[in-house]
Each structure stands twice: as C-alpha cells, then as structure tokens.
Amino acid sequence: MPTRVPFLDLTAVTEAVRAQVEARWSEVLRSAAFIGGAAVEAFERELAAYCGTAEAVGMANGTDALHLTLRALDIGPGDTVVVPANTFVATVEAIVLAGAAPRFADVDPETLLLTPETVAAAVLPSTKAVIAVHLYGQMPDMVALSACADALGLLLVEDAAQAQGATYAGRRAGAYAVAGCFSFYPGKNLGAFGDAGAVVTSDPRLAATLRSMRDHGRALGTHYEHVVLGTNSRLDALQAVVLRAKLAHLDEWNASRVGLMAQYRDRLDPGRARLVADQPGGQGVHHLAVARVADRERVRSELDARGIGTGVHYPVPCHVMPPYRDYADGPLPAAEQAATEVLSLPMYPHLEPAALLRVVAAVNEVAGRLPR
Numbered sequence: 240m241p242t243r244v245p246f247l248d249l250t251a252v253t254e255a256v257r258a259q260v261e262a263r264w265s266e267v268l269r270s271a272a273f274i275g276g277a278a279v280e281a282f283e284r285e286l287a288a289y290c291g292t293a294e295a296v297g298m299a300n301g302t303d304a305l306h307l308t309l310r311a312l313d314i315g316p317g318d319t320v321v322v323p324a325n326t327f328v329a330t331v332e333a334i335v336l337a338g339a340a341p342r343f344a345d346v347d348p349e350t351l352l353l354t355p356e357t358v359a360a361a362v363l364p365s366t367k368a369v370i371a372v373h374l375y376g377q378m379p380d381m382v383a384l385s386a387c388a389d390a391l392g393l394l395l396v397e398d399a400a401q402a403q404g405a406t407y408a409g410r411r412a413g414a415y416a417v418a419g420c421f422s423f424y425p426g427k428n429l430g431a432f433g434d435a436g437a438v439v440t441s442d443p444r445l446a447a448t449l450r451s452m453r454d455h456g457r458a459l460g461t462h463y464e465h466v467v468l469g470t471n472s473r474l475d476a477l478q479a480v481v482l483r484a485k486l487a488h489l490d491e492w493n494a495s496r497v498g499l500m501a502q503y504r505d506r507l508d509p510g511r512a513r514l515v516a517d518q519p520g521g522q523g524v525h526h527l528a529v530a531r532v533a534d535r536e537r538v539r540s541e542l543d544a545r546g547i548g549t550g551v552h553y554p555v556p557c558h559v560m561p562p563y564r565d566y567a568d569g570p571l572p573a574a575e576q577a578a579t580e581v582l583s584l585p586m587y588p589h590l591e592p593a594a595l596l597r598v599v600a601a602v603n604e605v606a607g608r609l610p611r
C-alpha cells in the first residue's frame with residue numbers, strides 16, 4: 240500500500256524553520272519579553288514592507304484583525320457591511336461582533352469571488368463597508384471593486400486570511416483597501432505555531448487606533464490611560480519569531496503552490512472535477528486547490544478509501560447558519576450551488592509531484608464513474 244496523501248502536511252515547512260525558531264525562542268526565554276517587544280516590532284516592519292503598506296499591526300488572530308478593523312473604522316450598531324456568503328464564518332462573525340449587521344452578497348459562479356454587481360445588489364442606505372474575501376488565495380478584481388466601493392461611498396476592507404503574498408494588478412493582498420486583515424492560523428500560507436493575526440494599512444490613524452484597541456484601549460505610550468473600548472488581542476513574541484522565519488520562505492512556498500496548481504489544471508478532467516476559475520489580472524497563492532464535483536460526499540469517501548485526504552471549504556454558506564440566517568433576505572444561487580460541490584484537494588508547498596499524480600488519477604477515476 241502506498242502511504243496516504245494527506246489533505247495538509249505541515250511537517251516540511253516546520254522543519255525548514257525549526258533551527259532558527261529554536262535559537263530565537265531561546266533568546267526570547269532569556270529576555271522574558273513574551274508579549275510585544277523587539278520580535279513583534281521586527282515582524283510588523285517586515286510584514287508591512289512585504290505587503291507594501293506603511294504599517295502592520297500584530298493581533299492575536301484573524302478574527303480580531305477583522306473585528307477591530309471594523310470598530311476602528313467606526314462601524315457598529317445601525318451599520319451594515321457587505322460580505323460574500325461563501326466565506327469562512329469568521330468574516331461574518333467579525334461584523335456581528337462589531338455590532339453591525341452583515342449584508343450577504345452572492346459571488347461570480349466561476350471564481351466564487353465578489354463582483355461589483357453582486358456588491359451593488361446587496362447594498363442598503365445603511366451600508367458602510369464591504370469586505371472583499373480573497374477566497375482560496377486569490378483576489379477578486381480589486382480595481383473594479385475599489386471603483387465600485389468609491390462610487391457607492393463604501394469603505395473597502397480586505398479579508399486576506401487565505402492570501403498572504405497574492406497580488407492583483409501588481410499590488411499585494413492587504414495593500415489595496417483601507418486595511419488588509421490576516422490570520423496566521425497554522426494551516427494558512429503564512430502560519431504561526433498557534434494563533435496569530437495582523438492588520439496592514441497605510442493609514443497612520445487607523446494603525447494607531449488598532450494598536451490601542453488590541454491593548455485594552457490604552458493611549459499609546461501610557462499604562463493607566465484607557466481611552467477607547469479595547470480588548471486583549473496582542474501578538475506574542477514566540478509567534479512573531481515563527482512568522483519572521485516563515486515570511487522569508489513565503490514567496491518560495493507560494494511559487495511551489497502555483498506550480499502544483501498548474502499541474503492540477505493540466506491534468507484533472509474538467510468534465511469530472513472542474514477547478515474554481517482563476518481571476519484574470521491577478522496572481523493567486525492557492526491556499527486551497529478547490530474542484531467542483533457532483534455527488535461530493537461519495538467522491539470524498541472513495542478518495543479516502545484510496546488514501547487521499549480532502550476537505551470542504553465550505554459546506555454551509557454563512558447566510559444559512561443559525562446565528563446569521565436572520566440577516567439573510569433571499570437566495571444566493573452561486574454561493575449555494577458552490578457549497579454543494581466544492582472539494583478541496585491536497586495542497587501544500589512540499590506536496591510531492593508523484594503524490595499529486597496519484598490524486599489526479601484517483602479523482603479522474605472516481606468522479607468519472609459517478610453520474611454528472
């Protein structure tokens with residue numbers, strides 16, 4: 240029996256940074272500067288430089304990055320925020336945690352990304368912002384979405400949790416909108432050894448508000464002056480060490496994902512397993528390799544029986560989930576259809592070419608035997 244091809248294997252990316260992380264963790268243990276400090280500040284500088292923004296603000300996770308960004312932009316009760324229905328639940332959660340209400344938008348049926356048309360269809364007079372989600376690692380048409388947001392008087396925020404390093408029209412994910420929100424959950428393209436997140440922005444006032452909010456609303460540089468409603472969402476030094484080490488490899492690891500995705504595109508039979516379309520004008524970083532199949536649960540279990548791990552991102556669109564369904568006001572056909580068909584195939588930088596060929600052969604065979 241050949242070994243299993245897991246859906247995700249982080250062993251190789253962990254080993255690539257182990258020596259550096261262990262050495263720098265040992266310095267952190269000696270310094271006892273566990274929260275904030277030199278490692279966090281260095282990571283913030285390096286992330287901002289990488290994204291091409293003036294600032295980066297480390298956070299405890301991606302959900303807080305989104306939630307605090309909305310609050311720092313003064314979005315709250317009485318306001319609505321447009322969000323695609325087919326995203327990870329955290330995007331929607333952040334809107335509700337900020338006290339605002341989501342306006343669920345549909346997406347392009349092939350790229351599964353927001354378009355100016357789907358945004359316009361969801362906007363109300365109460366709408367203050369739109370969150371563009373870079374689903375599966377690729378950015379929507381940000382030129383068109385920026386123009387659309389400007390025309391409608393909306394703030395544009397990026398949920399770039401799945402897209403560290405992606406570009407659109409030459410600009411990096413996070414650098415298009417007023418703010419770009421990242422998660423560094425371990426499985427993301429840039430992943431910590433625990434929870435972490437960040438916001439990148441070129442607006443110094445927004446950055447200052449976020450720095451205060453993540454630290455109990457402290458006036459910057461003070462200890463006992465709490466001037467805004469904050470929370471605890473600080474990035475810790477141990478995670479910043481990991482993120483600095485991994486950021487140095489990100490382009491190389493993303494390039495590997497791009498190569499693997501090209502193999503999937505060349506070899507999968509599109510009549511049986513049709514990959515989510517590339518958005519023209521951008522370069523995605525393929526956080527996930529998502530194909531669409533009929534009878535997904537059967538395909539999944541037959542692939543599992545052949546030793547191939549898969550995932551589903553996501554089986555339930557947010558507008559039908561119990562905490563959020565009262566905000567929905569109509570069907571969203573493209574998002575609902577995608578939820579029944581999407582199947583995430585193995586994708587990680589060190590996926591062996593031979594293992595990818597086994598995945599392709601199994602998918603073509605299993606999906607080919609099922610009625611379409």
Ligand SMILES: *Cc1c(COP(=O)(O)O)cnc(C)c1O
Nearest residue numbers: 300301302327329330400422424
């Ligand atoms: C992972 C993810 C988040 C949330 O990040 P956490 O760090 O888990 O809080 C938000 N949005 C999207 C699209 C994600 O994939």
